[in-house]
Amino acid sequence: MARERMGGLRTAGVGRGPPVSVFVDGREVQAFEVDTVLAALWASGDHAVHTTARMREPRGYFCGIGVCFDCLVTIDDTVNVRACLEPVRRGMKINRQQDAGYTRAR
Amino acid sequence: MRTADVCIVGGGLIGTATAYYAARAGLKVVLVEERELASGTSGVAFGGVSLAIYSYASARVPSSYVELSKTSLSLYERAQQEIGSPLDLDAPGSIDPFYNEEDSARGLERARGLQACGVPVEFIDYKQIKEIEPAVAPIAIKAIYCPVDAHVTPMGVVWAFTKAAKQMGAEFLTYTKAKRLISHGDRVTGVVTTAGEVAADTVVCASGSGIPALAAGVGVEVPLDLARGQMFVTERIPPLLRTYVHNIKQTPSGTIVFGTTREPGVKDTTVTSVEGTHKMLKWASSLVPALAKVKLLRSWAGLRLLPPDGYPIIGRPKGVDGLLLAVLHRGVTLAPAVGKILTDLMTEGKTPHDISPYRLERFAPGAVGAEAQETFYGT
Amino acid sequence: MRADIVVVGAGPAGMSAAITAAEAGASVIVLDEYARPGGQYFKRAAQGLTVPPERLTREHTPGEVLRDRLRHPNITVLSNALVWGRFDDRVMVAHEGRSKSVYGGALVIATGAYDRPVAFPGWTLPGVMTAGGAQTLAKTQWVKPGQRMLLAGAGPFLLPVALSLLRADVTIAALVEATRPFEWLPHLGALWGQWPRFSEAWEYKTNLRRAGVPTIYGHKIVRALGDKQVEGAIIARVDRDWRMMPRTERTIEVDAIAIGYGFLANIELASSSGCELRFDESARTWFVNCTPALATSKSGIFVAGEVTGIGGSALALEEGCIAGLSAAEFVGKLAPRTADERRRQPMARRAYLERFASALNMLFGPRPGLWEFLKGDMMVCRCEEVTAGDVETCLAGGATTTKSIKDWTRAGMGLCEGRICRSMIGELLARERGIDLATIPFPSVRPPIKPVPFSTLLHDDSQTESVAS
Numbered sequence: 001m002a003r004e005r006m007g008g009l010r011t012a013g014v015g016r017g018p019p020v021s022v023f024v025d026g027r028e029v030q031a032f033e034v035d036t037v038l039a040a041l042w043a044s045g046d047h048a049v050h051t052t053a054r055m056r057e058p059r060g061y062f063c064g065i066g067v068c069f070d071c072l073v074t075i076d077d078t079v080n081v082r083a084c085l086e087p088v089r090r091g092m093k094i095n096r097q098q099d100a101g102y103t104r105a106r
Numbered sequence: 107m108r109t110a111d112v113c114i115v116g117g118g119l120i121g122t123a124t125a126y127y128a129a130r131a132g133l134k135v136v137l138v139e140e141r142e143l144a145s146g147t148s149g150v151a152f153g154g155v156s157l158a159i160y161s162y163a164s165a166r167v168p169s170s171y172v173e174l175s176k177t178s179l180s181l182y183e184r185a186q187q188e189i190g191s192p193l194d195l196d197a198p199g200s201i202d203p204f205y206n207e208e209d210s211a212r213g214l215e216r217a218r219g220l221q222a223c224g225v226p227v228e229f230i231d232y233k234q235i236k237e238i239e240p241a242v243a244p245i246a247i248k249a250i251y252c253p254v255d256a257h258v259t260p261m262g263v264v265w266a267f268t269k270a271a272k273q274m275g276a277e278f279l280t281y282t283k284a285k286r287l288i289s290h291g292d293r294v295t296g297v298v299t300t301a302g303e304v305a306a307d308t309v310v311c312a313s314g315s316g317i318p319a320l321a322a323g324v325g326v327e328v329p330l331d332l333a334r335g336q337m338f339v340t341e342r343i344p345p346l347l348r349t350y351v352h353n354i355k356q357t358p359s360g361t362i363v364f365g366t367t368r369e370p371g372v373k374d375t376t377v378t379s380v381e382g383t384h385k386m387l388k389w390a391s392s393l394v395p396a397l398a399k400v401k402l403l404r405s406w407a408g409l410r411l412l413p414p415d416g417y418p419i420i421g422r423p424k425g426v427d428g429l430l431l432a433v434l435h436r437g438v439t440l441a442p443a444v445g446k447i448l449t450d451l452m453t454e455g456k457t458p459h460d461i462s463p464y465r466l467e468r469f470a471p472g473a474v475g476a477e478a479q480e481t482f483y484g485t
Numbered sequence: 486m487r488a489d490i491v492v493v494g495a496g497p498a499g500m501s502a503a504i505t506a507a508e509a510g511a512s513v514i515v516l517d518e519y520a521r522p523g524g525q526y527f528k529r530a531a532q533g534l535t536v537p538p539e540r541l542t543r544e545h546t547p548g549e550v551l552r553d554r555l556r557h558p559n560i561t562v563l564s565n566a567l568v569w570g571r572f573d574d575r576v577m578v579a580h581e582g583r584s585k586s587v588y589g590g591a592l593v594i595a596t597g598a599y600d601r602p603v604a605f606p607g608w609t610l611p612g613v614m615t616a617g618g619a620q621t622l623a624k625t626q627w628v629k630p631g632q633r634m635l636l637a638g639a640g641p642f643l644l645p646v647a648l649s650l651l652r653a654d655v656t657i658a659a660l661v662e663a664t665r666p667f668e669w670l671p672h673l674g675a676l677w678g679q680w681p682r683f684s685e686a687w688e689y690k691t692n693l694r695r696a697g698v699p700t701i702y703g704h705k706i707v708r709a710l711g712d713k714q715v716e717g718a719i720i721a722r723v724d725r726d727w728r729m730m731p732r733t734e735r736t737i738e739v740d741a742i743a744i745g746y747g748f749l750a751n752i753e754l755a756s757s758s759g760c761e762l763r764f765d766e767s768a769r770t771w772f773v774n775c776t777p778a779l780a781t782s783k784s785g786i787f788v789a790g791e792v793t794g795i796g797g798s799a800l801a802l803e804e805g806c807i808a809g810l811s812a813a814e815f816v817g818k819l820a821p822r823t824a825d826e827r828r829r830q831p832m833a834r835r836a837y838l839e840r841f842a843s844a845l846n847m848l849f850g851p852r853p854g855l856w857e858f859l860k861g862d863m864m865v866c867r868c869e870e871v872t873a874g875d876v877e878t879c880l881a882g883g884a885t886t887t888k889s890i891k892d893w894t895r896a897g898m899g900l901c902e903g904r905i906c907r908s909m910i911g912e913l914l915a916r917e918r919g920i921d922l923a924t925i926p927f928p929s930v931r932p933p934i935k936p937v938p939f940s941t942l943l944h945d946d947s948q949t950e951s952v953a954s
Contacts, residue, residue: 011653014627015535034533039626047611047714053342053360054870058713060611061630062867062905064618065525066518067599067751069900069936070867078399078938080341080900084621087520101342101360142889149892192893261892269882278883341900341936359869359895378931380572380586384945391939398943401936403900 009043022092031088038071038083046096049073049083053099073097110136112452113297113306115284115320116313118148119260119437122267123445124310125276131453135276136306138299140283144264146314148437150337150408152353152365155179155256155439156200157225170460171417172223174443177459179256181442189270192262194358199349200255201239203246203393210248217250227252241346241394257350259357260438284313286323287429294324294428308452310430314411317433326423329469330433331412334372336382337365341401347394354390362400364390378405411435420444420464422451431466488514488561489816491576491589493568493754496524497798498790499595500551501805502812507559509813514587515555516566516578522552524597525617526798531625540652542645570932571758579937584945590816591785593808594755598748598791602905604865605858606708612715616646616745623653630655631741635718637661637706638745640849644689646745647698657698658739661720663727664849665703675844682841707734709742718742728854746851749908750792757930759783764923767846768795770908771927777832779808787812796842803838806831856912865913866906868899873913880917887914887928900936903928
């Protein structure tokens with residue numbers, strides 16, 4: 001499904017307050033102060049928020065309430081942050097991580 | 107009623123290693139384990155396979171102990187080739203850091219002693235530590251570096267030996283408690299278990315903290331002190347540590363495992379403590395500052411098994427036939443060697459390895475509790 | 486920090502317990518993991534979002550009322566506060582980058598529940614989420630999980646989720662319900678007299694009808710399609726056991742899928758504190774065992790809400806009341822006689838509501854077919870990427886317990902600490918060994934209950950240990 005159809009994921013008519021700029025993989029993305037990192041990513045069409053360590057599969061958003069640890073991103077230098085709970089900050093550096101681990105042969 | 111050449115009591119590192127070597131030597135093996143394999147000390151150990159550790163209090167290096175460690179490491183290498191996963195032996199070398207001048211001085215003595223025994227160690231300063239392990243902070247002023255040291259995941263080893271032993275015909279009975287030894291005169295002839303009797307030419311007691319009670323049933327006193335240790339593991343992080351540092355390492359999956367507290371006489375392994383957590387985290391993060399941002403994932407506790415002088419108890423107790431004992435601290439390092447030695451004793455009645463320092467009779471009766479917890483360095 | 490009563494969780498049960506206890510004269514500290522009180526049921530739009538009133542749903546106002554009552558002078562609420570362990574007499578909480586000790590005379594655990602994870606082909610694709618997750622994104626951030634979604638599962642929770650999605654302008658291609666209406670008939674007896682629930686359901690169904698959302702009964706999702714994210718879904722007819730019937734597959738084009746198959750309770754804190762658990766056959770999962778006054782097997786620890794059994798918000802509110810009274814009694818703020826009197830009504834209402842909840846659990850609880858995909862390549866442990874086949878291998882190698890499966894495969898050793906995979910590992914184990922799920926104990930839990938950064942744990946003013954050598 002083309003990214004164009006992904007557009008417009010923010011419900012219209014909801015007052016979102018001041019906008020804020022964050023960086024996703026170095027790219028400037030416009031979000032809102034009230035957004036969680038996940039909401040900012042999701043609304044911009046990026047649904048694969050990280051790739052797994054072993055099988056290198058894309059993962060997105062699963063439980064939404066901070067239980068499953070599936071929506072992991074790297075924020076500034078910290079790995080494995082749950083995007084669904086983390087509020088955005090002005091200038092935040094969000095990176096869609098390649099999950100750490102299993103780099104040594106088993 | 108089962109019959110076997112050997113009945114092994116205890117499904118941890120020692121028991122399963124013995125099962126492997128015994129089955130390999132063609133013996134009919136029955137192993138009984140009270141709960142799940144590796145449910146005791148073996149399941150909670152750090153996993154270092156080190157040539158550079160020995161009894162600290164003595165500050166001398168008993169060469170037989172070093173030989174035992176060397177033999178064990180090469181047996182691990184062979185087992186890795188023969189069995190493979192989940193044994194997962196990794197040999198990136200080890201760093202044993204010292205934080206003050208007093209410990210450093212003792213460390214230097216130990217390094218010299220180890221070198222005299224042919225163990226390839228170097229006594230290094232912080233500058234050299236940083237070259238090998240950039241993540242380590244300068245609170246480590248000196249260290250013993252052993253480039254051939256290895257580590258494993260202890261339960262992986264247990265499962266690997268189990269898998270291989272089973273393939274060679276060994277029988278494993280879990281959730282089967284050894285209630286008492288069966289003896290006729292001064293000969294042990296089997297074990298009464300919750301799954302019936304097992305008659306065997308030899309019974310091997312490898313059940314860790316359960317050994318004293320079992321051996322007492324045939325009049326053998328085994329002095330063993332127990333000290334709780336709390337250990338910790340983090341989330342998976344990008345590569346941070348190359349070697350393993352005593353006692354903190356990065357596992358093949360990328361987690362950081364570290365520990366351990368020393369709590370003599372404390373036996374409750376169902377809980378960990380705030381104090382223990384704080385102490386260990388503080389130490390780990392001052393040694394490896396990058397850990398500050400890393401998330402702690404789990405804590406657990408286990409029991410160190412400490413014969414009074416810190417050295418293993420291996421072999422046949424005097425005056426009792428058909429019984430072999432093996433209980434020791436540093437079971438991870440020595441398991442393959444012990445398993446091989448016990449198998450030698452069963453198949454040939456003797457072993458090429460010098461185990462005279464480890465006979466039970468070296469302890470006077472009532473030796474329990476004598477400074478055991480202080481004898482072993484660091485852990 | 487110290488108070489008469491410590492309440493963990495600020496959902497309906499926790500808020501109700503805190504308010505009841507405070508009104509009985511006790512000082513209360515509420516520790517809640519999320520940014521605002523409300524838990525799951527009363528979650529609301531993030532602070533700063535202005536939502537037109539016509540988009541709001543029925544629980545908004547009661548939620549606001551409760552949050553307001555939580556501002557009682559006897560209550561201190563710590564939000565973004567994660568309880569990471571309980572030790573002896575205190576609870577340790579991670580809050581504002583520090584680890585704090587919280588002492589209380591009594592503890593009320595009201596930690597709620599989360600959607601039951603169910604594996605099926607494609608379930609790890611971005612765009613497949615739980616029903617609760619879909620609702621959360623829509624309701625708290627007003628971001629659509631997808632433009633056109635499939636909602637699949639079993640039970641009435643799908644209805645309010647559907648409404649939340651519709652209010653956020655999501656198009657719902659279909660609501661797929663595994664049961665068939667005629668299956669509900671035998672339970673009509675238990676549902677009799679529960680008119681408020683019926684009228685609620687009726688309202689939801691009317692909304693769906695008006696929005697043109699078809700409900701497809703007797704079907705379940707059997708595959709999520711897509712390469713990097715969801716592009717479609719395949720559903721199929723199921724038999725009474727929810728097993729897929731061959732050659733009944735049908736493809737629906739959607740860009741997100743929400744699955745709702747009931748809930749699992751957050752009993753980790755209670756379990757690690759030593760509280761006895763009980764296995765519920767129809768919900769097929771573990772809860773905290775409790776007395777009618779909601780005391781647990783540990784003196785001074787009480788429970789309320791979904792951790793005692795899945796029963797919905799009305800039941801959670803009553804249980805919160807009961808637990809608040811019992812905790813207040815325990816710390817001496819209420820005489821036993823008074824506590825008994827005041828408990829009478831909520832206990833009666835609880836019994837009434839439990840009848841309904843039990844019927845729902847029996848009707849919509851997991852059926853064997855839900856696990857039919859647990860084999861071979863099916864991912865079971867999402868964190869550590871362990872498949873059903875990996876588990877089968879270690880069972881064949883002699884593992885017999887969840888702990889040994891975990892030791893061997895690492896399933897359950899990831900960041901979620903087994904919350905997502907443990908029930909499926911249990912089902913696999915039960916099936917392969919031919920034993921009852923009830924005989925497989927809930928895995929033991931050690932601190933931290935959820936992952937906490939070193940820096941937070943080190944910022945603990947109660948510890949004065951010097952650096953170990």
